[in-house]
Amino acid sequence: MNDFGDIAVIADQIQNDIRPVTFELLGAARELAGKLNVKVRAIVMGHQLGSIPTTLIHSGADEVYVVDQPELAEYTTLPYRRAAISVIDSFDRVPHIVLCGATTLGRDLAPRIAAHYEVGLTADCTELDIGEYEHKGKADPAKVGMYHNCLYAIRPSFGESLKARIIGPWKNPQMATARTGALIPCKPDTSRTGKIIPVKVDFKPDDFRVKVIETVRKVSSGADLLKAKIIVSGGFGLGGPEGFDTVRDLASIFKESAVGSSRKAVDAGWIPYDHQVGQTGKTVRPEVYIALGISGAIQHRVGMSNSRVIIAVNKDEEAPIFQFAHYGIISDLFEVAPLLKKEFQKSLAAAGAAR
Amino acid sequence: MSDGLKIVVLIKQVPDTSSAAGVNPDGTVDRARAKKMMNPFDKFALQKALESRRDHGGEIVAISMGPPPAIEVLNEALEYGADKGYLLSDRRLAASDTLATAYALFKTIEWIGGVDLVFTGLQTTDGDTAQTGPQIAERMGLAQVTYTETMKITGRTIRASRIIDGGLQHVELQMPALITVANSASKLEYKTFANVYKFKELARDPKALEGRVRAIDLDVIGANAARVGLVGSPTVVGKTWKLGEKGGTCKIFKGDAPAHEAQLLAGALAADGQGMEELLK
Incomplete structure (x- = not known):
C-alpha cells in the first residue's frame, strides 16, 4: 500500500434498487485501484439496505461504508450530500478519486460534493484510466509540472466529434461521473470478502428543506x-x-x-x-x-x-x-x-x- | 410577497452544430466561425421563469457569461419576455471549468441580491455536464431541484416533479431555490408580438437598452479573479482526439440479391467466430 488515497465509489440506488452503473463503477474502480495499489471503498446511503453492502463487496469493493438511516429512505440532495461528505471526511486519508454514476442521482449529487471540496469533476465519462500529465501552460505558474497517477477522465464531446481527456491532479479527490453502460463491471464473486463499516451521520435541520411527497417508479x-x-x-x-x-x-x-x-x-x-x-x-x-x-x-x-x-x-x-x-x-x-x-x-x- | 418574485434565469450561447458554418468535414467545430444560438435546454428554463412570473408577478433577470457577442442571447431572452439581462464578460473568465463558472455566476446572482428562484437548463449542448446549476446551489447554500418537469408555486412553497431513473419524484420545498429544468418540460412557446415590439422600441434608444441589457465584469460583481479562468479551474483538457478513426474495417456486403447478402453476412459472422450461437451463450 502506498501513500495515495483510495478510490471511493458512491453507490447509486433508488429505494434500495441498486442501479447497474454502481457495478460498472466498481469494475472500473478495481482496475484503477490495481494500477495505484489502493483499496476500493464503496459508499452506500439509504435505509434498510439489507444485503446491499455485501453485494457491493461481491462486486469489487474492499470496504463498504454504510449510512443506513431513516432520513435517507428517499433520495434528496442535501441529506445525501451531508452523508457522503461525512463518510469521506471520516476516511483516514483523502480519497485519490471519487466516482459517481452520471444518473439523475449522481448528476444531482456529485457537483455539490465537488463544489464543497473545491475539486474538479468531469461529467459523463465513458472511460477512466490512470496516467501521467505534464502541465506546461504558464497562465498559472503554480500548476506547471509533471504529475503522476492522475485520473484520466475520458468523455466524448458530443457536439464536436471529439473525445477529451480531462485531468485535475492538483487537488484530491479527483472526481468523475460515468455514463451507465460505458464501463465494465467485474464478475460478481460471492467468495470475495471485505469490511463493512457503518457510519452514523448527524443531519442538520436545513438538510430537510426538500420533502419527498411521492416517488413513482414505472417499470420501463x-x-x-x-x-x-x-x-x-x-x-x-x-x-x-x-x-x-x-x-x-x-x-x-x-x-x-x-x-x-x-x-x-x-x-x-x-x-x-x-x-x-x-x-x-x-x-x-x-x-x-x-x-x-x-x-x-x-x-x-x-x-x-x-x-x-x-x-x-x-x-x-x-x-x-x-x-x-x-x-x-x-x-x-x-x-x-x-x-x-x-x-x-x-x-x-x-x-x-x-x- | 407583494411585489412578486425575483427570478434569475441562466442562459448560455453555444455553437449551433446543426448549421454547416464552422463545422469541419470531420465533425469537429471551429468555435470562432460557428453560428451561435441560445442553448436549447435554456429555453425550457426561460419558459418556467415566464410561467412563474405570469402566475406570481415579479421580475425576470437573464444572466449569461461569455464573450461580448453573447449579448445576443440576452436580447433574445428579452424578446421572449425577460425584463433585464446581464452579460458577465471578462477576459479573465476564459477557460473556466464548471467549478469556476459556478463561482462567477454565484457572485453575479449574489450581486443582484434578493433572488427567490434561479432557473437553469438541464445542461448545455456544448459542455453537456449538467454540473453548473448544482454547483451554484452549493456555493449559495440553496436547496435544488434538478431534472424538473413540472412545478407549481403557492405562496413561498414550490411543488415540483423531477425525473429520476425509471420514474418521477414529487417534492416540496420553500423558496429560495435553484431549479434545473428538464427538456421534457413545457416548451418555450413563442415571442409574443407585444414583447418583440417592446424590445424593438427599447433597441431604438441605446441608452434605454443599456439600462435593460448590460455587460458587467468581475470587478463590478466583486469576484475574486483567482477563482475563475484557468487559474481558478481545478480541471484542464489534457488531450483531445477525434472519435474512433478506425474506418475501413467494416465488412460490407452489397449486391442485388439481399438473400445472398444476408447469407454471406451470417457466414462471415460464423467464420470470424462471431456466430450467433456464440453470442447467445
Whole structure:
C-alpha cells in the first residue's frame, strides 16, 4: 500500500434498487485501484439496505461504508450530500478519486460534493484510466509540472466529434461521473470478502428543506436496453412507426434482446424516448448491435460504439455508420431484415439455442 | 410577497452544430466561425421563469457569461419576455471549468441580491455536464431541484416533479431555490408580438437598452479573479482526439440479391467466430 488515497465509489440506488452503473463503477474502480495499489471503498446511503453492502463487496469493493438511516429512505440532495461528505471526511486519508454514476442521482449529487471540496469533476465519462500529465501552460505558474497517477477522465464531446481527456491532479479527490453502460463491471464473486463499516451521520435541520411527497417508479421496457445482449435498433430509414414491427420481429428471435432507436425516430414520435440510444438517450454495450436504417450520426454513435459486434443495414452507402460498423449490408432494410432473421434462426437452430 | 418574485434565469450561447458554418468535414467545430444560438435546454428554463412570473408577478433577470457577442442571447431572452439581462464578460473568465463558472455566476446572482428562484437548463449542448446549476446551489447554500418537469408555486412553497431513473419524484420545498429544468418540460412557446415590439422600441434608444441589457465584469460583481479562468479551474483538457478513426474495417456486403447478402453476412459472422450461437451463450 502506498501513500495515495483510495478510490471511493458512491453507490447509486433508488429505494434500495441498486442501479447497474454502481457495478460498472466498481469494475472500473478495481482496475484503477490495481494500477495505484489502493483499496476500493464503496459508499452506500439509504435505509434498510439489507444485503446491499455485501453485494457491493461481491462486486469489487474492499470496504463498504454504510449510512443506513431513516432520513435517507428517499433520495434528496442535501441529506445525501451531508452523508457522503461525512463518510469521506471520516476516511483516514483523502480519497485519490471519487466516482459517481452520471444518473439523475449522481448528476444531482456529485457537483455539490465537488463544489464543497473545491475539486474538479468531469461529467459523463465513458472511460477512466490512470496516467501521467505534464502541465506546461504558464497562465498559472503554480500548476506547471509533471504529475503522476492522475485520473484520466475520458468523455466524448458530443457536439464536436471529439473525445477529451480531462485531468485535475492538483487537488484530491479527483472526481468523475460515468455514463451507465460505458464501463465494465467485474464478475460478481460471492467468495470475495471485505469490511463493512457503518457510519452514523448527524443531519442538520436545513438538510430537510426538500420533502419527498411521492416517488413513482414505472417499470420501463427501455430499461431492458441496458441488460440486453442483443439490441436491434431502428432509425429514420424505417419511414414510420410501423417500421418498428420489422425491428421487433428481428429482435424477437433472440433471448435477452431489446429494441433501440435513434433520436430522429424518437423525435418523430415513432417510438417512446426510453428506447433512445445515444447522446441524449442511453449508452449501451451489447454483444451485438444491429442497426436498421440508422445513418450513424455522432449523437447515436457515442451511445453504442462500444458494442462488441455492430451490424448495419442501410440503403445509403455513404452512411457514416459503415465507418464504424463491423459488418454491413448496403440494401433495403425491409428486404434484408427478414432474411437475416432466417439466417440467424438457422445458426440458432444449429446451436440448439433457438427459442 | 407583494411585489412578486425575483427570478434569475441562466442562459448560455453555444455553437449551433446543426448549421454547416464552422463545422469541419470531420465533425469537429471551429468555435470562432460557428453560428451561435441560445442553448436549447435554456429555453425550457426561460419558459418556467415566464410561467412563474405570469402566475406570481415579479421580475425576470437573464444572466449569461461569455464573450461580448453573447449579448445576443440576452436580447433574445428579452424578446421572449425577460425584463433585464446581464452579460458577465471578462477576459479573465476564459477557460473556466464548471467549478469556476459556478463561482462567477454565484457572485453575479449574489450581486443582484434578493433572488427567490434561479432557473437553469438541464445542461448545455456544448459542455453537456449538467454540473453548473448544482454547483451554484452549493456555493449559495440553496436547496435544488434538478431534472424538473413540472412545478407549481403557492405562496413561498414550490411543488415540483423531477425525473429520476425509471420514474418521477414529487417534492416540496420553500423558496429560495435553484431549479434545473428538464427538456421534457413545457416548451418555450413563442415571442409574443407585444414583447418583440417592446424590445424593438427599447433597441431604438441605446441608452434605454443599456439600462435593460448590460455587460458587467468581475470587478463590478466583486469576484475574486483567482477563482475563475484557468487559474481558478481545478480541471484542464489534457488531450483531445477525434472519435474512433478506425474506418475501413467494416465488412460490407452489397449486391442485388439481399438473400445472398444476408447469407454471406451470417457466414462471415460464423467464420470470424462471431456466430450467433456464440453470442447467445
